[in-house]
Structures are given as structure tokens and as C-alpha cells.
Amino acid sequence: MDGFVADERFDAVVIGAGAGGLCAAARLAKAGYSTLLIEARDRLGGRASTEEIDGFRVNTGAIALELGGVFEETFAEVGAPLDIRLPEPPAAFYLNGKVVDVSRGGWGTLLGGLTKHTARILDTFGEARRGNLPDGRQSTQDWLNGLTRNKTVHAIFRNLCAAIFACNADELPARAFLTYFTRKGAFKRFGFCPRGTIGVWEDLAAAARAHGADIRLSTPAQAIAVDGGRVRGVLVSENGRERRIAAGIVVSNAGPKHTVALAGAAHFPSEYVDLVSTRLKPAANIVINFASRDPLLHAPGLVTFGRTRRLCNMANLTATCPELAPEGWHLYVAYAVPKPAIGEFDADAEIAEAMTDLHEQIPGFGSAKLLSVRVMRDDWPAQRSLSGYDLPRQTGVGGLWCVGDAVKDYGNGGTQACAETAKLVVDEIGATHPPSRLN
Numbered sequence: 001m002d003g004f005v006a007d008e009r010f011d012a013v014v015i016g017a018g019a020g021g022l023c024a025a026a027r028l029a030k031a032g033y034s035t036l037l038i039e040a041r042d043r044l045g046g047r048a049s050t051e052e053i054d055g056f057r058v059n060t061g062a063i064a065l066e067l068g069g070v071f072e073e074t075f076a077e078v079g080a081p082l083d084i085r086l087p088e089p090p091a092a093f094y095l096n097g098k099v100v101d102v103s104r105g106g107w108g109t110l111l112g113g114l115t116k117h118t119a120r121i122l123d124t125f126g127e128a129r130r131g132n133l134p135d136g137r138q139s140t141q142d143w144l145n146g147l148t149r150n151k152t153v154h155a156i157f158r159n160l161c162a163a164i165f166a167c168n169a170d171e172l173p174a175r176a177f178l179t180y181f182t183r184k185g186a187f188k189r190f191g192f193c194p195r196g197t198i199g200v201w202e203d204l205a206a207a208a209r210a211h212g213a214d215i216r217l218s219t220p221a222q223a224i225a226v227d228g229g230r231v232r233g234v235l236v237s238e239n240g241r242e243r244r245i246a247a248g249i250v251v252s253n254a255g256p257k258h259t260v261a262l263a264g265a266a267h268f269p270s271e272y273v274d275l276v277s278t279r280l281k282p283a284a285n286i287v288i289n290f291a292s293r294d295p296l297l298h299a300p301g302l303v304t305f306g307r308t309r310r311l312c313n314m315a316n317l318t319a320t321c322p323e324l325a326p327e328g329w330h331l332y333v334a335y336a337v338p339k340p341a342i343g344e345f346d347a348d349a350e351i352a353e354a355m356t357d358l359h360e361q362i363p364g365f366g367s368a369k370l371l372s373v374r375v376m377r378d379d380w381p382a383q384r385s386l387s388g389y390d391l392p393r394q395t396g397v398g399g400l401w402c403v404g405d406a407v408k409d410y411g412n413g414g415t416q417a418c419a420e421t422a423k424l425v426v427d428e429i430g431a432t433h434p435p436s437r438l439n
């Protein structure tokens, strides 16, 4: 893109309207930057969006939106309502066909009935809270092996790894697991959006527009223009026509790999290009949306399973948000994580394992209405990089940053982590490229 002659000019262009991109665009607009957010798809939310199937509002990714962190703070800061409803209790375990509510007693209540080594496990959580964490090489499974061999405890920890991080216990560093459960929100308080998760993004986009952001759907970025080590703008395709948008700030929510492809590897420091090709570990999961006229689960929020093959957790969405389904129907979503979750697997065989689990765990599943089964992997994964294997948000190109779940802070996950990446990037932009100097 030599001799960049612009059709339009903005202070900042954000590529991608996923959790990270929307939070970044809303914050940039609020901070006074003229901001363009472009999204390749025809809807907001990226991997945390919603579609309509037979009158059901079916989520394609995230459902549980966590309170008490940067995600909630972002909505408050830009003046967007946070339209979520909190199940009570929010989370429980589903062991041997029974719902086990540990919302009051925590880990002690859960593990106390399962293993005589509970005190040992709780001690290591205490140590982690004091900052004594295993190094990043030991897996969660190896760490737990040193504390107990109890199969149900191992199954629960595997399913927690799967539910939160979309991986198996032998794939996740124990350091990341313990960081999350002792220092981050750990999904203690969360809610579901009664319009489907896309509802919260619609509200965030409306707030961003109210601060002056221009948001264009079905407008893919085709290239990022870089010259002399600095970003110059973005080439987009709008209604089938190429447009050149000049901007000194580009925030990419498209993931580091796609960002490098858009700008061209030659423009990045070679260490960064190496990191992009060697460090990223996309983590996969399988999402099964189904509905029933009879209730199938007597817990209003999320349940995590014990001994299963692949199934890890399940949400009872209509218990809190009945408007997600036509009248008289109950809507559920179950998640399974393949083995391995990081690397090659046979999708059909993994789906079959998950289905067997659902038949075993949920009486009545056999007569449920199956709405969709999706495998999230490769370029459209559950997590763009496994926790503990994140890239820096800086790309080495002046004015170009990444946000989203490949550039999370250590041990964080999900939309909360993405919102945090947006805050960190916009804070850095504020410190280095104040809006007044751009105009």
C-alpha cells in the first residue's frame, strides 16, 4: 500500500467487533478519538454472538458474563447498561445425578466429601494466594497428582479446566489454574443476557456510537498499511468497493496471526513473527444447544460435571431468561472439550463421546430437540490461545496493537480477559498518542 491516499481519515481504526474490539472502540470513542470499528461479519460479538434457530435465541459462544471486573467497569465507564440477569446460585456441580451447591462452603465443601486430602489441596490454594505458585511448566494434572489420586477430584479439576479454559488438565499450566482461581474473578458472580449475549454488545455499540464511533458491519479489513515501522491506515472492502482509511492508531481484534497476515510479516520484528508462529495454542471446544418441553436440570445457572468422557459443563438458560425460548420450552447449552483440545482431534468421534455423556448424565436428553452442534477450533476457537501462552498486546509496529483472547494477562480467560486487554491498550494509547495531538 505505497503512497497511501485516503478516502477517509480517523484517529483510530478497530478491526473486529468481538469482545475486545467493541470494548476498545467504546473506550477510544469515549476518550475523544475519532474511531471507526469495522467488522467482517454481519453481526456484533465475534465468538460471543447469538443467532436465531426455530424461534430460540442460541448463543454461539460466551453466555456467562462476569461481574466485578474490567468487563463491568467498561460498560459503566462508557455509559452502557449491562443487561444481564444473575442466576442464584450461579454455579453448582452435578455429581452422580445430583446438584451440589457449593456457593457457601466453596472448595472445602466440594472436596471434603470426596477425598481425605482436602486440607492438602486447600493449603496449596492458600500458598497460591500468598504468591507461591508452581512454575509455568507443571501441568494442572501433574500438580494435582502430587496432592491426590482421587478419580472424581481429578475429573472435577479436568472439567473446570475445560469449562473455564477450554482445555484438559494435562494441557493447562497449574500456575494459570491457580492464578485464575485465587487471584481473578473465577466466575463467582455472572449473568446471562435475556436477549442472548449479542444483546450486551448491541448496548455497548450504541454507547460507542453515542460517543461518536462509526461502526460498520460486513466491512472486512483487507490490509493494514504500514510505512517506516508505523501504521498508516487500513484498506477495507465496503459494499464490494475498496476504501482506504487513514489512521495513526489501529487496534486489531482479529488475532495476532491474522493481524500479521493483514500487514505483511516483513513489517514486524522477526521475534514477534516467531512468537506468532510458535507460541499461540488455539484451544477447542464443542457447543451443544438443545431444548426441551420438560425441565431437564434443576439448577438455574451453570453446572460442572464430575466423571465424564468429554462433557464439562452445562447451563440452564431459560431458568433465568425465559425469553430466550418460545413459550413452554426450556433452553440449555452444554459444552464438551475434546482430547486433545490443543492439537488435532477427530471432531465426529469427539462429538459422539460428548453425546454419550449427555445421554448418561441428563435423563430425558434423548427426547430433547437438538438445535445446534458446533466445533470451535483452529481459526475460530474457544480461546485463541490457551491461558499461559499469550502474546504481547504490542506488535512491534508503531501504532498497531492487538486485543482479545490471544493477548490476555496471565491466567485470565473469556470476555472478562478481552475487556481487560482493551483497557490496557487504550490506556497505553492515551499515554502515548493523546487525541489532542492527533487532530
Ligand SMILES: Cc1cc2nc3c(=O)[nH]c(=O)nc-3n(C[C@H](O)[C@H](O)[C@H](O)COP(=O)(O)OP(=O)(O)OC[C@H]3O[C@@H](n4cnc5c(N)ncnc54)[C@H](O)[C@@H]3O)c2cc1C
Residues within 6 Å of the ligand: 015, 016, 017, 018, 019, 020, 021, 038, 039, 040, 041, 044, 045, 046, 047, 048, 060, 061, 062, 063, 064, 065, 066, 219, 220, 221, 222, 253, 254, 258, 285, 286, 287, 376, 381, 382, 383, 384, 403, 404, 405, 406, 413, 414, 415, 416, 418
Ligand atoms: C463455546 C464457547 C463458550 C464460551 N463461554 C464463555 C463464557 O461463558 N464466558 C466468557 O466470558 N467467555 C466465554 N467464551 C470465550 C469468549 O467467547 C471469547 O474469549 C471471546 O468472545 C473472544 O473475543 P475476542 O475479543 O478475542 O474477539 P473474537 O470473538 O475473536 O472477535 C473478533 C472479531 O473480528 C472479526 N474479524 C476478523 N478478521 C477481520 C477482518 N479482516 N476485518 C474485520 N473484522 C474481522 C471477526 O469476524 C470477529 O467478529 C466462550 C467461547 C466459546 C467458543
